Amino acid sequence: MTVNTNILHPNQYNTDVKISKERYTNFDNDTLKKFGTDYSYKHQIVWKNAIGFFILHILGIWGHFIVFTGGIYWQTFIWGALLLVTSAEGVTIGAHRLWSHRTFKATPLLKTILLILQTLAGQNSIFTWCRDHRLHHRYSDTDADPHNSKRGFFFSHIGWLLCKKHPYVKELGRRIDMSDLQNDWMIMTQKKYYPYLYLIIAVIIPISVPYYYFGESLKNSILVCYFARYVFLLNGTWLVNSAAHLYGTRPYDKKLQPVESWFVSFLTLGEGWHNYHHAFPWDYKAAELSMHFNQSATFIRMFEKLGLAYDLKTASPDMVQRRIIQTGDGTHYALGNDEDRNAVTCIGIKHPINPTYTVKYQDPTVMLAIRGLPLNHQDDYLEPNVLKRNVAAS
Numbered sequence: 001m002t003v004n005t006n007i008l009h010p011n012q013y014n015t016d017v018k019i020s021k022e023r024y025t026n027f028d029n030d031t032l033k034k035f036g037t038d039y040s041y042k043h044q045i046v047w048k049n050a051i052g053f054f055i056l057h058i059l060g061i062w063g064h065f066i067v068f069t070g071g072i073y074w075q076t077f078i079w080g081a082l083l084l085v086t087s088a089e090g091v092t093i094g095a096h097r098l099w100s101h102r103t104f105k106a107t108p109l110l111k112t113i114l115l116i117l118q119t120l121a122g123q124n125s126i127f128t129w130c131r132d133h134r135l136h137h138r139y140s141d142t143d144a145d146p147h148n149s150k151r152g153f154f155f156s157h158i159g160w161l162l163c164k165k166h167p168y169v170k171e172l173g174r175r176i177d178m179s180d181l182q183n184d185w186m187i188m189t190q191k192k193y194y195p196y197l198y199l200i201i202a203v204i205i206p207i208s209v210p211y212y213y214f215g216e217s218l219k220n221s222i223l224v225c226y227f228a229r230y231v232f233l234l235n236g237t238w239l240v241n242s243a244a245h246l247y248g249t250r251p252y253d254k255k256l257q258p259v260e261s262w263f264v265s266f267l268t269l270g271e272g273w274h275n276y277h278h279a280f281p282w283d284y285k286a287a288e289l290s291m292h293f294n295q296s297a298t299f300i301r302m303f304e305k306l307g308l309a310y311d312l313k314t315a316s317p318d319m320v321q322r323r324i325i326q327t328g329d330g331t332h333y334a335l336g337n338d339e340d341r342n343a344v345t346c347i348g349i350k351h352p353i354n355p356t357y358t359v360k361y362q363d364p365t366v367m368l369a370i371r372g373l374p375l376n377h378q379d380d381y382l383e384p385n386v387l388k389r390n391v392a393a394s
């Protein structure tokens with residue numbers, strides 16, 4: 001492949017939606033020297049997805065209505081709640097903390113359990129989930145981030161799934177290192193047979209149990225145990241990409257867009273301590289502290305005690321302290337200062353659990369070089385020679 005030596009300024013590609021593929025694929029390290037968010041770029045809507053997600057949400061809301069009006073047996077409720085919590089852990093502990101970030105190691109038994117639970121969640125195969133997520137961390141809040149929160153709440157929440165990927169997401173997504181998962185037969189088998197596994201694990205089993213064993217109607221079984229719990233979990237996961245990048249404080253690194261959000265952590269079993277998580281993505285706790293709204297960290301430690309998880313990685317207190325002092329926004333509970341804490345604002349009661357709790361300082365401007373941000377440890381940037389090799393190979 002020939003390498004384009006012209007440097008493309010991000011604003012150069014803005015007005016033309018049907019840009020030739022060449023313009024994005026022929027880049028070298030200089031081409032993407034710094035890129036952020038080009039607000040004049042218009043994403044193309046994929047109507048099939050938009051209509052699909054709209055119908056999914058209508059049916060999900062209908063399912064919730066049945067639950068809240070007491071239209072189901074209590075056994076069905078327990079079953080639905082169990083599916084919801086376990087599939088959430090399949091995403092959080094499995095796809096996120098184990099496979100995307102390698103924050104700990106798991107025995108084949110635990111991997112199998114997490115793989116089944118991740119399939120139950122219906123958020124695409126582990127391979128695809130992790131590729132998108134590694135890209136999200138490497139190029140957070142830029143055009144190469146699949147759910148770039150600089151494009152606002154709607155885009156980072158669900159909008160990104162309703163339109164064509166930005167060319168940088170496609171191109172840099174191809175270059176992200178996925179070799180560990182490509183060499184894992186379990187992950188690749190799940191990817192290969194995903195539609196069948198999904199049908200059995202996420203659709204047929206959840207619906208059949210209440211219908212055959214609890215005497216629940218087929219309609220209620222489908223609306224509650226498939227649609228309602230699926231839509232609830234999807235929105236919980238999406239809040240990590242939207243709310244936890246927009247509303248909250250940045251005690252660990254004010255240059256990172258992600259924030260600390262009690263509210264999102266409460267809903268997602270510990271995934272809302274997001275400023276910390278983006279500062280130290282290799283930490284199994286995904287938070288500095290693990291005792292507040294972080295059931296996932298507790299479960300990982302429990303798995304360790306049972307001999308199912310080992311080699312748990314965590315950032316040392318010293319490393320965390322230095323980061324807070326050097327790059328934090330001053331709102332840290334122990335190492336912050338009153339002036340910065342007083343700059344916290346919100347709509348309504350001023351308490352971190354309030355979802356609108358945020359700092360009044362402006363969000364950072366995010367411009368990244370192609371080497372991206374660290375992923376597996378603090379010095380893990382994409383080496384230019386690796387990129388060059390990939391450019392040559394593609």
Ligand SMILES: [Zn+2]
Nearest residue numbers: 240241258274
């Ligand atoms: Zn994030």
Ligand SMILES: [Zn+2]
Nearest residue numbers: 133137277281
């Ligand atoms: Zn992550």
